[in-house]
Amino acid sequence: MINPAKFLPDLQSRLGSPSAFVRATVVSAIKVTFNDTKNSYDNLLRPVIGQFLALVQDGDLNVRRASLQALNSAAHNKTHLLRDLLPSLFPLIYTETAVRKELIRIVTMGPFMHEVDDGLEIRKVVFFAWLWSS
DSSP states (O other): OOOHHHHHHHHHHTTTOSOHHHHHHHHHHHHHHHTOOOOTTHHHHTTTHHHHHGGGGOSSHHHHHHHHHHHHHHHHHOHHHHGGGHHHHHHHHHHHTSOOGGGOOOOOOSSOOOOOOOSHHHHHHHHHHHHHHO
């Protein structure tokens, strides 16, 4: 946020890092920029935002999580930057709503057990957010 013209290219160059920690840190750094209400660097973000948010399809779960959090922040604070990207982002987001048995952790907490959601609620929220932003 201090000097986006200097730091955005540096962050962009680290998107392909072999380290999942570096990729997650990069997308988390971009997430912070979405919280700024000024539009002073939106023109710098617009051409590269898709590359950062494409990490939703990264092989590492923590990177995907950080990318989804960044996408959520952008959807709430910089919606105008996402409008053109929605057709390419929706399939990636929908893929993340699928239940993956290997990621389910069952914790016994007495007689109260909950069914696993199939992601339908998330899809409805994304769809309505898209309608609202159109």
